Amino acid sequence: MEQAHGGPVPGLGTQLHALAELGLRSVNTRLRLAQAELKAEKDRLFISLIGMIVAVLVGVFGLFLGVLGLILMAPEHLRPGIMIGVCLLSVLACALTVWHIMRTSHHEPVVLSETLGVLEEDARALSPHASTREAQP
Numbered sequence: 001m002e003q004a005h006g007g008p009v010p011g012l013g014t015q016l017h018a019l020a021e022l023g024l025r026s027v028n029t030r031l032r033l034a035q036a037e038l039k040a041e042k043d044r045l046f047i048s049l050i051g052m053i054v055a056v057l058v059g060v061f062g063l064f065l066g067v068l069g070l071i072l073m074a075p076e077h078l079r080p081g082i083m084i085g086v087c088l089l090s091v092l093a094c095a096l097t098v099w100h101i102m103r104t105s106h107h108e109p110v111v112l113s114e115t116l117g118v119l120e121e122d123a124r125a126l127s128p129h130a131s132t133r134e135a136q137p
Contacts, residue, residue, distance in 0.1 A: 023126045030122060034115040 067086050071079050 023122075027119070027122055027126070030115070030119055034119065037115055 067083075070086075071082055074082050
């Protein structure tokens, strides 16, 4: 058999091989995109983490200086009460922060969820039983 342009017609094995190669190249491309997306996410999280650590350290230092100034300005008989009050407020603020983090961490989206969804669709499309599943009603 000859094609319209004069070359031989490729066999079924050649066509299946080309289709499998195309599928593998598609999966490879998607995995590379996921890798690049994961690296960008890792870099962004690292920079955010460094920024948060610096902000917390500066904030703690500022609170320390503020409390120290408040304690030194107060009369001597009120200083223990002020220290206990500041300590209780700090523990309460810490507990509220932990509660907020625990509450909101369950609602955050999974990192790379869209990419993982596309990869799952690719895997389903390339699985050997995909054509039989589509044929069934």
